[in-house]
Amino acid sequence: MPFIPHTEQDIQKMLDVIGVSSINDLFDEIPTHLRAKPLTGVPDGLGEMDMMRLLSDRAQQDEGALCFIGAGAYEHHIPAAVWDVTMRGEFLTAYTPYQAEASQGTLQLIYEYQSMICQLTAMDVSNASLYDGASGLAEAVLMSIRANRKSKSKKVLFAGTVHPLYQKVVIDIVSNQGIEIEVMPINPDNLSVDMEALKAYAEEDFAALVIPQPNFFGGLESVDELTDWAQDKGMLVIGLVNPTALALFNPPGDWGQQGADIAVGEGQPLGIPLASGGPYFGFIACKEKLVRQMPGRIIGRTVDLEGKEGFTLTLQAREQHIRRSKATSNICTNQGLAVTAATIYLTLLGSEGLSRVAKSSHHNARQLLLSLSDVDGVTIRTNTAFFHEFVIQLENEKDGFAEAVLGNMAEQGILGGFNLSEYGADLKNCILVCVTEVKTENDLAIYKSALIRAIEEVTGEC
Amino acid sequence: MPFIPHTEQDIQKMLDVIGVSSINDLFDEIPTHLRAKPLTGVPDGLGEMDMMRLLSDRAQQDEGALCFIGAGAYEHHIPAAVWDVTMRGEFLTAYTPYQAEASQGTLQLIYEYQSMICQLTAMDVSNASLYDGASGLAEAVLMSIRANRKSKSKKVLFAGTVHPLYQKVVIDIVSNQGIEIEVMPINPDNLSVDMEALKAYAEEDFAALVIPQPNFFGGLESVDELTDWAQDKGMLVIGLVNPTALALFNPPGDWGQQGADIAVGEGQPLGIPLASGGPYFGFIACKEKLVRQMPGRIIGRTVDLEGKEGFTLTLQAREQHIRRSKATSNICTNQGLAVTAATIYLTLLGSEGLSRVAKSSHHNARQLLLSLSDVDGVTIRTNTAFFHEFVIQLENEKDGFAEAVLGNMAEQGILGGFNLSEYGADLKNCILVCVTEVKTENDLAIYKSALIRAIEEVTGEC
Amino acid sequence: MLIFKKGSQGRFATAQAPKKVAEVADLPAAMLRKKPALLPEVSELQAVRHFTNLSRRNFSIDTQFYPLGSCTMKYNPKGAQRAAALPGFINRHPLAPESHSQGYLACVYDLQNILKEVTGMAGVSLCPMAGAQGEFAGVAMIKAYHESRDDHARTEIIVPEAAHGTNPATAVMCGYKVKEIPVLANGDVDLAALKAAVGPQTAGIMMTNPSTCGVFERQIEEIAKTVHDAGGLLYYDGANLNAILGQVRPGDMGFDVLHMNLHKTFATPHGGGGPGSGPVAVGKRLLPFLPTPIAGCTEGDSGVKSYHWVGQDKLPDSIGRLSAFMGNAGIILRAYIYAVLLGREGLHRVGEFSTLNANYMAVLMKNAGFELAYKDRRATHEFIITLNKQAKNLGVNAMDFAKRLLDYGYHAPTTYFPLLIPECFLIEPTETESIDELEGFVEAMIAIQKEAENSPEIVKGAPVTQPVRRLDDVKAARELDVSYAE
Amino acid sequence: MLIFKKGSQGRFATAQAPKKVAEVADLPAAMLRKKPALLPEVSELQAVRHFTNLSRRNFSIDTQFYPLGSCTMKYNPKGAQRAAALPGFINRHPLAPESHSQGYLACVYDLQNILKEVTGMAGVSLCPMAGAQGEFAGVAMIKAYHESRDDHARTEIIVPEAAHGTNPATAVMCGYKVKEIPVLANGDVDLAALKAAVGPQTAGIMMTNPSTCGVFERQIEEIAKTVHDAGGLLYYDGANLNAILGQVRPGDMGFDVLHMNLHKTFATPHGGGGPGSGPVAVGKRLLPFLPTPIAGCTEGDSGVKSYHWVGQDKLPDSIGRLSAFMGNAGIILRAYIYAVLLGREGLHRVGEFSTLNANYMAVLMKNAGFELAYKDRRATHEFIITLNKQAKNLGVNAMDFAKRLLDYGYHAPTTYFPLLIPECFLIEPTETESIDELEGFVEAMIAIQKEAENSPEIVKGAPVTQPVRRLDDVKAARELDVSYAE
Numbered sequence A, B: 001m002p003f004i005p006h007t008e009q010d011i012q013k014m015l016d017v018i019g020v021s022s023i024n025d026l027f028d029e030i031p032t033h034l035r036a037k038p039l040t041g042v043p044d045g046l047g048e049m050d051m052m053r054l055l056s057d058r059a060q061q062d063e064g065a066l067c068f069i070g071a072g073a074y075e076h077h078i079p080a081a082v083w084d085v086t087m088r089g090e091f092l093t094a095y096t097p098y099q100a101e102a103s104q105g106t107l108q109l110i111y112e113y114q115s116m117i118c119q120l121t122a123m124d125v126s127n128a129s130l131y132d133g134a135s136g137l138a139e140a141v142l143m144s145i146r147a148n149r150k151s152k153s154k155k156v157l158f159a160g161t162v163h164p165l166y167q168k169v170v171i172d173i174v175s176n177q178g179i180e181i182e183v184m185p186i187n188p189d190n191l192s193v194d195m196e197a198l199k200a201y202a203e204e205d206f207a208a209l210v211i212p213q214p215n216f217f218g219g220l221e222s223v224d225e226l227t228d229w230a231q232d233k234g235m236l237v238i239g240l241v242n243p244t245a246l247a248l249f250n251p252p253g254d255w256g257q258q259g260a261d262i263a264v265g266e267g268q269p270l271g272i273p274l275a276s277g278g279p280y281f282g283f284i285a286c287k288e289k290l291v292r293q294m295p296g297r298i299i300g301r302t303v304d305l306e307g308k309e310g311f312t313l314t315l316q317a318r319e320q321h322i323r324r325s326k327a328t329s330n331i332c333t334n335q336g337l338a339v340t341a342a343t344i345y346l347t348l349l350g351s352e353g354l355s356r357v358a359k360s361s362h363h364n365a366r367q368l369l370l371s372l373s374d375v376d377g378v379t380i381r382t383n384t385a386f387f388h389e390f391v392i393q394l395e396n397e398k399d400g401f402a403e404a405v406l407g408n409m410a411e412q413g414i415l416g417g418f419n420l421s422e423y424g425a426d427l428k429n430c431i432l433v434c435v436t437e438v439k440t441e442n443d444l445a446i447y448k449s450a451l452i453r454a455i456e457e458v459t460g461e462c
Numbered sequence C, D: 001m002l003i004f005k006k007g008s009q010g011r012f013a014t015a016q017a018p019k020k021v022a023e024v025a026d027l028p029a030a031m032l033r034k035k036p037a038l039l040p041e042v043s044e045l046q047a048v049r050h051f052t053n054l055s056r057r058n059f060s061i062d063t064q065f066y067p068l069g070s071c072t073m074k075y076n077p078k079g080a081q082r083a084a085a086l087p088g089f090i091n092r093h094p095l096a097p098e099s100h101s102q103g104y105l106a107c108v109y110d111l112q113n114i115l116k117e118v119t120g121m122a123g124v125s126l127c128p129m130a131g132a133q134g135e136f137a138g139v140a141m142i143k144a145y146h147e148s149r150d151d152h153a154r155t156e157i158i159v160p161e162a163a164h165g166t167n168p169a170t171a172v173m174c175g176y177k178v179k180e181i182p183v184l185a186n187g188d189v190d191l192a193a194l195k196a197a198v199g200p201q202t203a204g205i206m207m208t209n210p211s212t213c214g215v216f217e218r219q220i221e222e223i224a225k226t227v228h229d230a231g232g233l234l235y236y237d238g239a240n241l242n243a244i245l246g247q248v249r250p251g252d253m254g255f256d257v258l259h260m261n262l263h264k265t266f267a268t269p270h271g272g273g274g275p276g277s278g279p280v281a282v283g284k285r286l287l288p289f290l291p292t293p294i295a296g297c298t299e300g301d302s303g304v305k306s307y308h309w310v311g312q313d314k315l316p317d318s319i320g321r322l323s324a325f326m327g328n329a330g331i332i333l334r335a336y337i338y339a340v341l342l343g344r345e346g347l348h349r350v351g352e353f354s355t356l357n358a359n360y361m362a363v364l365m366k367n368a369g370f371e372l373a374y375k376d377r378r379a380t381h382e383f384i385i386t387l388n389k390q391a392k393n394l395g396v397n398a399m400d401f402a403k404r405l406l407d408y409g410y411h412a413p414t415t416y417f418p419l420l421i422p423e424c425f426l427i428e429p430t431e432t433e434s435i436d437e438l439e440g441f442v443e444a445m446i447a448i449q450k451e452a453e454n455s456p457e458i459v460k461g462a463p464v465t466q467p468v469r470r471l472d473d474v475k476a477a478r479e480l481d482v483s484y485a486e
């Protein structure tokens, strides 16, 4: 019996001790008519070798394309040591560190992780992780509503340049509690927050403002101005940030006069593979005064009864297992292993290393942007400072042109970017293109020629 | 400085303490004219990312073929757990277990390995490994010369069906000590030891006889008869065996009346990847009475000063670090990590599991053999019981025909087997084909059609 | 020692970052970070050594028996890990076109079907990223269902008092009030109390069966009828699904919606606190509300299957999206692979042998004089003992026993949960543990009992073999230190 | 506990073997095994837990400072491991045709060239599978060289008394007699003794420089001249190459042949006792004798490189083949990757920083009152202290210090080698260790010294923190138990 160590003798001995004659008898409290039939819908088990063959065949189908899609998930070089160490059985197969003395490894690691997140964001307190960036933003929104004692509003204001999928996740989650999200317009000229439009919200009460940096289009927002504006109006400020970019750009804790109140984001760029979208992890950090509104686990440093340094779950009175219906969130299991990887990633790179990754990503993205500027039929829409993503627009105005071009490129083995056509009238046939440090000059040249060929071929077909 | 942790301050502090002004000063005992110039022949260093790109490109060039070559290296399913555990830093980055108390993991594991090898071979004592099967056979030959007190001969008799590369390695190693190898003829009718030819050696004195099981051609030898014959003549018997086959066939310890004296072989089939030929490991085991002639490390079980079970290097008085020029061998570093993998492999499979691997390999090989029997232009040369390799002969008598056919198959993505043409007049255009449990029915069908196509195309070209 | 203290500013020993510093002069200086983040600055060796040694300060399944009740700490096959890490899976961008996602989609689709079959439900979505998010999705669907019927009066979710904390917390996250109902001394729900509690305000009930008391809720059909009759729906917390895999199905018991913890029942590793995955399965009524995306499949004329995503465009009443992309994709893969390895027979055996192991341990414990919380009940895949007498008579409580077990090389069971049993251990051995481990654990408990009787200070002073002795939790909360600063 | 005791015959819990038992009725029954081998019968969990826990009973570079002299226990970059395990490398059959081996061959070819450059030699073969086999290949080439000149009188290899045991053992394996010559009190070879020893019977000398005494042999040129004048050749044992990487090259010192330990100087992991790799490099005279196969390269018209094997057919005087295939191919790959990561500058730094670390430690030790074996000499990448006084005056010997170091979390240096220094430690920190580790080690030594003075029984009773206390080696040898039997 694969994975089940019982021999016939073991089973017999156990049944004898229990005093039943068959395993089936152990289910005698279940009404007989409820007992399940054989699960005919489930296929026969496979040995490991046959399983590997099946899965290898499947994995191979998805392999090999050169990917220029970003849009919230970014391909970076992951040092070999990251997962070599992360996958050690003691990290991989431990539970949440409930028994602190037997979990000091995980606990200290999370404390170190929290410290690194605080350093990156210039905040005081980080939790041990949330599920991902998008659901993390929902938690930040809920947190801001609980935390903002000055405001009675159940509304939160969003820059329109927040990732549209994040907007959707937040709405789908928080609307169950009657919380509303108001989305500000985008300035089509620079694909950033329309600063002129701020006035329109002068009279309204919001619990918080969400500012993305960089924004969904890769561009940098005027975070200082926005932060000051919002805090002046009594809102909390939630900075939605890319952790790699934090090595290069001002961190949320330094935005405006007082700094943002909460920083949240997707941790995937820190050593987590693309892997179809998960497991990633959401990081969240805040100013000290908000700590009691923080969702999820927090690890604290303390001492043992001999005065020796040790680490333990703390402020558990915020959590579901203690507070039940009064908890700050229902989150229990979080993304521990991804956090382990990210902590090792940050340690291996250090501050200078991470900043090189950021710079190199920006540099490569800019090279591609520059090289595409002379391509017929392509307009570069990005015209502000940006990180490692930018927007191009295909000038052909046919519906679905961008989709067809991307499809053509995919057939050439290039995933050419994220199609923005759905995300606003002004974004028809726009493509969000991402380049990181992993791309070579040759990769960029391939992109360009694939794009040119695709535009020609698709134009020809139409 | 990659991998070097020194900061400028560290360096300065260290130089100050040492009392020199530069690192260069530390080399002041080296005559200046001997100091090396910059190593211009070595390229600039690469970051890990660039290195991975270079190596991935290279690895990809060698990837993807369906391999039916065996000839001493065999593709088997390697359970994921084998290398997951083997690659743990504590196994991977430990040295030879000189400090026993801080190396109990490796030591106990090797003790368990030795036990498993003894079980598989039906012998009393195993060492901790030799480099590989071929050099292991050379050690077995040297050992037999030392051990055979009855014989004064410096000659060892080899079945002609011993792997030709093994024969070469043995000769190249042992001839430095003036030891001679005499090779018996092969019976061309059944590609086994020519039992008639034994008589020719009746009068000669040999220290030992080497019997392969299965032999180089995949066939089974009459090991009982050969063992009795040799031991009657005062020779020691060295069984050269495939460890997977040991789960299925009589082990050397049970050959003939008294059993072989030494068992030796290539351990690669036990969970070690093909990996261009290494690292593999040689296993060697013997009867108790020969233990003091055993080369290499041996681990013994003992107790500590509190009576607790523990493991340690033992019988070190055979080894170079104690006995220097009087040692049984010069071997020092062996193949510890491969042994670790093999031990875990054998544990995961167990006796029944290993026997299934053997049976399934044989079964698959036989299916291919049967299916090729109706291919035009192909004669099946194997006509005795065999394990998982067999010999086919291409009937076209042109020089280099087999090579051309194999080349054609390789272009089709099939490595069709090992060309035997060089290894005896009778083997012209013969191919040694290997099939193990990893091949599916579909793989076998692909082989057959690739072979048919290759024969057609090559015949057409000639 | 903290990694920060091993660091040394100015050290730059990494081979992992780009070798060259790229030019970024085009970026406005005002936006650039002024003070670098104080990350550790160490060499690869220092990093590897630090974190390798940290890992050695953990208990884990790969190193210890870990009978943590409600958590299903079973073995996580290494093959699942290996296959899920194949380059085609690991490098696939979540927004890659379907043309470049057929392999992954096929796995998602197949797992959806396996989970439907296993639970006896009509539809599955794999989106939720852990059990709690699965609960959220489930209760949000219940809410969407009532609202779709314009039934706005239902403001309350009923939860038995033994329920896991995530249940009430989830109800609140969905905008519901929580009504707790008592559990009887025999472990079953107080049916009378339930009957009194239901009404037009009842949106539904959240429960698990077997319950967190480690017994099978025998009145499940009557409970279902009661709640359904009141117009409410039944939510099944699938944390305990391991107990009944192949034995009885939530769908057949009358549940309308449930989540599963793939990181429990489907053997994906817990990673020291996640990631998990909490797929939801629903009956027909709730099908339109499933969270998206879901994998769909069409079979071409030639029988070739082609897979696609079903998003909110095709499922307009969906409660929507729970993550930026598609949940914990890699965990979903691992669970699928586990199901492939076990197959029909194997999944069936899970329920059998997890139950056999728990019952055997329960009887051994009872025979050794420990008090079972539900002596007259059959154990399921887990069972509860109470150390109330030891706490009262010897001054050695469940916490002390738990800590002392660490010294014996066993992870402690879940302690002080469920809350209604004083000084309790919730013990779940799982099916992958051998009889030797079970007996070893019971022997350790017996030894500790002796120590508690003869030299209680040993037990109260435990652990002594771990990297630290007992920690000062009060100090941790009062003098909050949650981030290192130089 | 032994894995065999965890096993239980009749258990068959593997998912790793083929599910079906294949038919083998065609095989003659008489040839089939009757009694199955008694292998452990355990589940995957039991296997993983057992071996994971065994691993935790090891010291290793990834977990501890491991200053084992002569062994160069430096950090093994994980990237090398990762790249060497790429499917294209791991699945390549050793006998695959050259058309399917270009990637691997390119790596082999490049490494040959790098090693040539680093050593200053004319040719390289990567065949030998460890240092000792490299020595064998080297001395066999010396022998082949003399024989090729019909110089059959040369029957002796000279070895300084401080030499590693493999040197004399190797000479004997090549059919030579060994003549040991003394080493002076300053660590240099006794030149007069050497001059007296050489003659027409001298095949060559085997030595390393820096020597195993941790000092640079200053008379190397005169030694070379002496041996060469006598018609002998110079063999360089490259175990200590780390010290001089980029600083001085064996070829420039006058050596004719050498081996390298890639598992030392080129950072391939030691694996608890191998696998290693011991390439040989030779000067012009010995080129025809290199062991095969070697990688060759031809450049096509278009500049495209194509690689091929050079076997004995093309190198007829080769001493031949040392392994069935091509040595420890995977180790060769790892070493190549290490060289790629370090590059010219990096390799140069190896010699620098390994020497800096050793000298720093040596001075710290000396300042702390420990006795350096060669006080007036510069340390190389390693150095020797002698604990002779401690042994005499306090009854605490080098073995005791070594065992006590384990309790302090440091692996002991090499003890009692070289044999000519009594009660010695040969200490090699390597370049990848930080100043903190070096200082920590010295502090531990100082602490142990205090213990030795004040409570010597603590040191003599060490270790106490390891899985076992000191082991009974005598019993191990006398009551030989090297294989488990039921």
Ligand SMILES: Cc1ncc(COP(=O)(O)O)c(C=O)c1O
Residues within 6 Å of the ligand: A331, A332, A333, C070, C071, C130, C131, C132, C133, C164, C166, C208, C212, C237, C239, C240, C261, C276, C277, C278
């Ligand atoms: C009964 C029960 N319900 C729900 C959960 C929550 O699951 P998760 O931790 O995956 O969010 C748990 C896990 O601890 C549980 O035991």
Ligand SMILES: Cc1ncc(COP(=O)(O)O)c(C=O)c1O
Residues within 6 Å of the ligand: B331, B332, B333, D070, D071, D130, D131, D132, D133, D164, D166, D208, D212, D237, D239, D240, D261, D276, D277, D278
């Ligand atoms: C000086 C010296 N020479 C030779 C060797 C032998 O090398 P290997 O163990 O790789 O055979 C060693 C390794 O211990 C050594 O230190």
